[in-house]
Structure formats: structure tokens, C-alpha cells
Amino acid sequence: xxxxxxxxxxxxxxxxxxxxxxxxxxxxxxxxxxxxxxxxxxxxxxxxxxxxxxxxxxxxxxxxxxxx
Numbered sequence: 001x002x003x004x005x006x007x008x009x010x011x012x013x014x015x016x017x018x019x020x021x022x023x024x025x026x027x028x029x030x031x032x033x034x035x036x037x038x039x040x041x042x043x044x045x046x047x048x049x050x051x052x053x054x055x056x057x058x059x060x061x062x063x064x065x066x067x068x
Contacts, residue, residue, distance in 0.1 A: 007036050009033040009041065010041065010058075011041075011058065011061075011062070012033070014030045014043065014058075014061060015030055015031070015032060015033065015043075016029070016030065016031075017029070017030050017066070018030075018066065018067035019061055019064040019065065019066055019067055020064060020065060020066075020067045020068070021064060022064065022065075023065060025064075026047060026049055027047075027048065027049070027067035028045045028046060028047045028048070028056075028067075029045060029046050029048065030043050030044075030045055030061060031043070031044045031045060031046050031053065032044045034055055034056075034058075039057070040057060040058055040059050041057075041058035041059075042055050042056065042057055042058060043055075043056055043057075043058055043061055044056075045061075
């Protein structure tokens, strides 16, 4: 059996983009790719209003709208 190749991040176009938590939430920026887990990929985000850096599920980023 061949060892599996390292998976590459599936949405590099999201890096640097601004999204918001749900339709009325605060804005955040996708800072960099995280890692692949059993539940999918993660990304590192920054919340500019607080300066927080958080690990956030990629599937949630894809569900969140672009920041206005």
C-alpha cells in the first residue's frame, strides 16, 4: 500500500479574505491555513475588533458570508 500524500489546503483563495460570523456577526480575517483533522480542515482567523487569533473550522468559514 502506498503512503498517502499530504493533502493540500482546499481553499487557498480564502487566505486574506474577510468574513463575518453569520449574517449579523462581527468581521474576521482568514489569516492562514490550519491543518486537516478528522472533522475537516481548520484555518487561523483574526478578529480585528479584539485582536484575537483563533482556530476555526474551514466548513464554518465557507458557511459565513463575506464581510460588508
